[in-house]
Each structure stands twice: as C-alpha cells, then as structure tokens.
Amino acid sequence: xxxxxxxxxxxxxxxxxxxxxxxxxxxxxxxxxxxxxxxxxxxxxxxxxxxxxxxxxxxxxxxxxxxxxxxxxxxxxxxxxxxxxxxxxxxxxxxxxxxxxxxxxxxxxxxxxxxxxxxxxxxxxxxxxxxxxxxxxxxxxxxxxxxxxxxxxxxxxxxxxxxxxxxxxxxxxxxxxxxxxxxxxxxxxxxxxxxxxxxxxxxxxxxxxxxxxxxxxxxxxxxxxxxxxxxxxxxxxxxxxxxxxxxxxxxxxxxxxxxxxxxxxxxxxxxxxxxxxxxxx
Numbered sequence: 588x589x590x591x592x593x594x595x596x597x598x599x600x601x602x603x604x605x606x607x608x609x610x611x612x613x614x615x616x617x618x619x620x621x622x623x624x625x626x627x628x629x630x631x632x633x634x635x636x637x638x639x640x641x642x643x644x645x646x647x648x649x650x651x652x653x654x655x656x657x658x659x660x661x662x663x664x665x666x667x668x669x670x671x672x673x674x675x676x677x678x679x680x681x682x683x684x685x686x687x688x689x690x691x692x693x694x695x696x697x698x699x700x701x702x703x704x705x706x707x708x709x710x711x712x713x714x715x716x717x718x719x720x721x722x723x724x725x726x727x728x729x730x731x732x733x734x735x736x737x738x739x740x741x742x743x744x745x746x747x748x749x750x751x752x753x754x755x756x757x758x759x760x761x762x763x764x765x766x767x768x769x770x771x772x773x774x775x776x777x778x779x780x781x782x783x784x785x786x787x788x789x790x791x792x793x794x795x796x797x798x799x800x801x802x803x804x805x806x807x808x809x810x811x812x813x814x815x816x817x818x819x820x821x822x823x824x825x826x827x828x829x830x831x832x833x834x835x836x837x838x839x840x841x842x843x844x845x846x847x848x849x850x851x852x853x854x855x856x857x858x859x860x861x862x863x864x865x866x867x868x
Contacts, residue, residue: 592817595809596825602806604676604832606799608840610663611672617664618788619796621777624660626800628770635763641755648751649761652744653768659740660773666737670730673837677830678731681714682738683745687823690746695753697818706862707824713855714830745823749814758815762808828856 610619641649666675684707691697699707752761778785789796813822 589817592813592822593825596813596822597828599806599809599813600826600829601832602802603826604829604836606802606806607676607833608672608836609795609799609802611667611837612841613792613795615784615788616667617661618777618781618785619792619799620660620664621774621785622789622792622796623799623803624766624770625774626770626797627766627804628768628774630800630804631763631766631770635760635767638757638760638763641751641757641761641764645751645755645761648747648754649765649768652747652751652765653772655740655744655747656769657772657776659737659744661776662733662737662740666730666733670734671837672841673834674730675734675737676833676837677714678734679737679741680827680830680833681711682735683741684820684824684827685711686739686742687745688820690742691749691819694746694750695819697820699820702862703820706859707820709862710824710827710856710859713852713859714827716852716855742823745810745814746819748811749819749822752811752815758812762811765811766804766808824859831856 606623610616610623613619663679666679688697688699688704688707692699748761748765751765752758755761810822810826
C-alpha cells in the first residue's frame with residue numbers, strides 16, 4: 588500500500604474512534620450526530636460549489652449512500668444509548684471488512700490474495716474476541732445483533748462510496764457532496780423529531796460538535812479518497828484498526844472495562860494489519 592494512503596487511513600482510524608467517543612459521551616447521541624454532520628455539511632458546501640459536481644455515473648451511488656448513511660446514524664445513536672463503546676464499536680466495525688470484501692468482489696471485481704484473505708480473517712477474529720462478552724447488561728444479545736446490523740450498513744455505504752468515487756473524474760466533488768447531502772438529510776430528520784431541543788443543545792455543546800465534525804469530515808474524506816486509488820477491501824480493513832483506539836478511549840475516558848483478552852485481541856489486530864501490507868497483489 589502506498590505510504591501516503593497508509594498514513595491517511597491510519598489517521599482516519601484514530602479520528603474515527605475519536606469522534607465516536609464524543610458521540611457516545613454525554614447523552615443525546617442522535618443530536619450530537621446531527622451537529623457533527625451539520626458542521627461537516629457547512630464546511631464542505633463551499634468546497635462542493637467551488638469544485639462542481641461529480642460525474643453523472645456516480646450519482647446513483649451517492650444518493651443510495653445518503654439513505655444508507657441515514658439508517659446507519661439512526662442505529663448508531665440507538666446503539667450508543669444501550670451499549671458500551673468498547674462493545675458496540677468493535678463488533679460493528681469488525682464485521683464490516685469481510686462484507687466489504689464480498690461487495691468489492693461482486694461489484695468491483697477485486698480479488699484477494701491468500702495473505703489478504705488471511706489478514707482480513709485475523710483482523711475480524713481479533714475484533715470479535717475484543718468485543719466478546721457473556722450476554723448480560725450492556726453486553727446483551729440485543730446490543731450484539733444491533734452492532735452486527737450496523738456492520739452491514741457500514742459495509743454497504745463503504746462499497747457504495749468506493750464505487751461512486753471511482754466512477755467520477757472528480758473525486759473531491761463526490762466527497763464534498765456526499766458530506767453535504769448526508770448532513771442535510773440527518774439534520775432535517777433530527778429537527779423534525781427533536782426541533783425544540785436542538786438549539787439549546789447546540790448552544791451548550793457546539794464546541795464538542797465542532798471537534799467531532801472536524802474529525803468526522805477528515806476521517807471519512809481520507810477513506811473515500813483512498814478507496815478511489817486503492818482496493819476497497821484493504822482500506823476498509825486498515826481503517827478498522829480504530830477499534831484499538833476506541834477500546835483505549837472507552838476505558839480511559841468512559842470508564843469501560845478492558846481486560847487481558849481485549850489487549851491480546853488488539854495485538855492480533857495490529858498483526859493482521861502488518862500482514863495486510865504484504866498481501867496486496
């Protein structure tokens with residue numbers, strides 16, 4: 588993998604775990620998500636107007652991704668109301684790479700080497716071990732199933748955005764309008780459901796919203812650009828090293844438990860990433 592792509596995707600992983608931690612902390616995760624996405628839309632709207640629109644072939648993927656993202660945000664907010672960050676996040680993110688590999692094979696004809704398959708399997712297994720708990724309390728079966736369904740949505744929008752970014756000569760335009768449309772749709776949804784509560788919440792938490800918005804915009808922007816020049820499967824798997832950061836932030840900032848099994852699993856994730864870098868055909 589190109590060193591620039593590698594560096595940007597690893598940076599994206601750290602920022603992704605960071606903004607999810609901010610969404611999880613402090614309550615009202617859906618409103619926090621709306622502030623985050625609304626900020627991203629405001630920042631990227633001038634960029635979109637300046638660079639223009641992506642090619643027509645990418646718009647079906649852009650529109651489809653917008654609606655999948657909306658369902659993802661709604662389920663993510665629901666998940667953060669009932670489950671720990673260190674449980675929901677690893678399962679949701681860890682289940683995505685194998686599904687992205689399947690989608691990339693079906694829709695983009697991407698092939699994995701034997702080492703690539705092994706590394707994806709190792710990363711996914713390690714993330715599963717990191718998240719595993721006997722189902723009770725915040726680790727109940729409902730939370731696990733919700734996290735797995737969130738993983739399906741993550742894989743879906745990842746493949747859609749990877750394909751959409753490849754079908755245009757204006758990748759930056761695709762990224763900009765993706766953020767604008769995602770942010771607009773989620774903001775309108777939240778205003779319709781929680782209209783009176785939103786202004787007061789923004790007044791109290793705008794700084795945190797700006798911080799999560801910056802990390803959200805940069806992290807997924809890097810990932811979509813990387814998928815336009817690098818196989819989606821590899822980008823998706825490398826990005827999910829964010830589970831190590833999320834586990835650390837969960838235990839340090841949110842006071843969630845991190846036992847020896849999860850530390851061992853984090854080491855397995857890192858090993859899988861090393862193998863991944865040597866597996867690209």
